[in-house]
Amino acid sequence: MTLTQLSAFVLVARLGSVKAAATVLGVSEPAVSQALSALRSHLGDQLLSRSGPGMTLTTGGSRLLGIASQMVALGAEAEAAVRVAQGAPEQLRMVATSTIAEFVATPLVDTFTGRAGGAVEASCGVASGAEMPVLVTNRMADLALGPNLTDANAGLVSEPIFRCKLIAVASARFRLRGGMGKATWLVDASATDPGSPTSRLLVRLGVPESRIRVFPNQTAAWAAAADGAGVAPAVAHLVAHQVRRGELAVVETAATPIETRWYATTLPPDRRPVAAGSLRHFLSTPEAMQLMKAPGTGVPPSRFRPPVYVTIWS
Amino acid sequence: MTLTQLSAFVLVARLGSVKAAATVLGVSEPAVSQALSALRSHLGDQLLSRSGPGMTLTTGGSRLLGIASQMVALGAEAEAAVRVAQGAPEQLRMVATSTIAEFVATPLVDTFTGRAGGAVEASCGVASGAEMPVLVTNRMADLALGPNLTDANAGLVSEPIFRCKLIAVASARFRLRGGMGKATWLVDASATDPGSPTSRLLVRLGVPESRIRVFPNQTAAWAAAADGAGVAPAVAHLVAHQVRRGELAVVETAATPIETRWYATTLPPDRRPVAAGSLRHFLSTPEAMQLMKAPGTGVPPSRFRPPVYVTIWS
């Protein structure tokens, strides 16, 4: 029984799929499957089995889940505690939805790290809205920036940080033939995350999959839109730069603008690391607000490493 | 960072010596030393260092100790929880001081197991008085039978179970030459445990080490005493059989009889496994009392496996 096996089990149970757990852990799917099977044979219990959409836990599995979660969390805590005691910079792991990560996460994290004066070392990863609560409750991430995750029984605390509008943009010369229903939609990875504002927008407009093109990041999608390839959803203030320069123009649709909010989610104060509390507080300062409002000064998208998920055990 | 390494660290920190931890774990001393050094280099912290009698923890070490203890305890709990959920018999690990283990532990455990009707599978090991609190608080044992271990800050609960007298015996034909000070004392392993009634007796009589012969178990010591090799300490009712048959006779000394008590020690009710509570309760029943009083009907000492300590991870 190793900690690796336990965290694989926890993630599978919480995410409801071996594949999803493998993605989060950044390993191949058989690796997770094997860890699970090792645990199964060691404990002599099936622990969990597929059933339609998700997984169902055996009695033993559900008993184990609570205990294993604690062990995984304590493992992360143990490493952090020793490192801090040595005066080493505290590690702070933040996850954000892809759009946020692309534009504002890095400047926010960098500025926060600078403010902390070397006492904190922050890193940032990408996660879907579904992954976030799992990552935070199991201490695989300290703070999530994205949708509202407040969930009483999971013990998470979300706080609204920022308010913005989701609109649609296209090349100024772009002309729809046959109305909005026929347009090609150019989206980033967040559209594959059900529950994200982007995917809500597409659902509300009834856009079929065949008319959606997914790009690795938002900037690439906008570049394609500027080339006249179609319509792209965009957070208004993030795309303001391109609109002002005339590369893109706002397109009216039946569903836009959509008002959305970004939330910062952490464990409740008594169970979260102090650095997570500091970052949370920093996010509500006018300075952070300014960074989120004016990302044109942020880092170029090339510096953004897309699927660098959180690594749990260094 | 593995659970093996963490439990090695916890045991070393709590017992104050690498060697003691190795003994408890039933492995060689370099094995523990190496586990510790692996943990040290992984975390980049010395964690603990020798200082005279015991060990002193670094700041990081003391942080880690609490967290690691929990993890080790949860590891044991996880295995138990899954096994129980499967309907497998609950494991119950008892430790006792050598004398108790030799005579009464096995019949007690066997009877208790029988009463439970297959729902509990109990095993028994030997531990010194110093090891007991460590083993119980870290859930490496569920119940300890021996001296009073009540320790508020460690969160242990001891309850008196039985009262007995420690006396001295020798061959009926044995005659002291030069008084008690010159006698050879024939003792079992418990005499090497400071704090045990036997060692208290020897200290009180001022017996020098040179006049002490240690036997692997109490029965062997008594056999030697019956052969006239010297004087042996004995729990009165345990040796009654041999006295009645004339093999041994009670010897008067300045310190005997010593009144002693056996205690059952567990975690407090809210943190201990149910089976430990049941055993604790069983130990206070008249039936258990009877077994402790009349061990002549117990198992022969050959069935007693001396240094089978608790194995933590099967």
Added chain:
DNA sequence: GCGGCGAATAAGCAATCGCTTAGATCCTCG
């Protein structure tokens, strides 16, 4: 019945774990 997707299994491989024995080191106490 059949393709497709998720999961499990197989095979292979490097790294690590966990243990041993043997020897070096270090500290204390006489």
Added chain:
DNA sequence: CGAGGATCTAAGCGATTGCTTATTCGCCGC
């Protein structure tokens, strides 16, 4: 200063872990 006890290091070993790619299994929708 030397003896002895405790600890650490070294070397070696077998088993396990943890990961990969490739293949097979089981199930669902058509």
